[in-house]
């Protein structure tokens with residue numbers, strides 16, 4: 530059921546079947562024109578829920594624009610099929626460019642080759658190719674995206690929403706800031722009870738460093754209400770930022786301890802030695818998709834340690850290995 534949060538503001542709960550995130554929060558701001566923030570996967574359960582809830586709220590679909598916080602398919606999947614003529618789909622420029630690049634086979638082959646360098650087997654990457662939700666549940670090709678930059682403002686009814694570029698979870702992630710209401714639509718930048726996944730991205734030298742910088746950036750806003758893209762949990766905004774910083778500080782020192790104790794391991798092997806909240810008996814039992822996220826996350830921490838001058842990455846042959854600095 531759509532939940533009314535304030536005048537002209539609704540939360541739509543979209544099921545993410547089989548995904549550990551469980552549900553997506555889409556937000557609908559209504560006015561002379563409406564704005565839907567994030568859409569769900571291009572899959573029937575999401576499609577049915579979003580259609581049902583938009584009708585329940587009585588959204589005027591011919592005057593509804595869509596804003597995508599970032600490129601992940603659980604946020605973007607349905608956008609091109611929900612949009613009506615004369616309406617616009619907005620997203621951050623850098624994520625938009627990446628999402629369009631991600632429609633080519635070439636892009637994924639390059640990304641996957643990078644993961645083989647970091648210790649994945651070719652067989653594992655081939656199996657991932659078939660199940661990658663970016664390919665199976667992401668948006669159909671669409672060339673009308675309107676790209677936004679940091680600081681751009683979107684008017685919705687009597688509200689003015691400012692884009693806040695928050696790279697880290699993805700390189701072009703945008704939060705939306707409603708200064709008059711003290712309300713931040715945080716996408717996947719800040720979630721309660723889930724730590725946003727931070728992984729390595731092509732073209733971003735230090736995703737975790739970017740993420741920590743983006744936490745500091747939103748921390749300076751006088752946020753009274755945080756509206757995240759997953760789960761209904763609420764809590765204190767500043768306290769949550771403190772927890773996320775502490776989490777990554779702990780993970781960095783764990784990763785550095787592993788590199789120090791056993792130099793010359795690949796990121797894949799290091800990820801296998803790090804602690805994960807997933808319930809599996811061993812690294813070998815991890816579902817492949819979870820392994821992919823775990824290695825991506827280990828890489829973001831290793832990249833940050835290299836950037837801080839505490840670790841070194843050396844490539845010999847086709848394989849990258851990590852060592853303590855010096």
Ligand SMILES: [Zn+2]
Nearest residue numbers: 599601698717
């Ligand atoms: Zn995401």
